[in-house]
Amino acid sequence: MSRRLERMRENPTANWTMSDVEALCREFDIHCAPPRGGGSHYKIAHPAIAEKLTVPSKRPIKAVYIRHLVASRTV
Structure with missing residues (x-):
């Protein structure tokens, strides 16, 4: 597992x-x-995932988008 993924899961x-x-x-x-x-x-x-995730490009990225990304079955 990547270090970045671990950090995103621990602190979205x-x-x-x-x-x-x-x-x-x-x-x-x-x-x-x-x-x-x-x-x-x-x-x-x-x-492998039916739905697409759309993420606003402004900073910082809200936690809800990070949670959706790290919860997907591909990471």
Whole structure:
């Protein structure tokens, strides 16, 4: 298990940034698409999960989004 994932699970309320989320997605081969055309949300998806997670790109990332990400079956 990655150290970043452990820290996110232990403390989802920390000041996580989109670069932290992107790094975690890269570690687990999760698709993380940046906002397009004036949008403000990143789209996070994986073929093993039916629903997509949309995360606002402003800082810090709220704990609810971190909890959803680390609770997915792909990490």
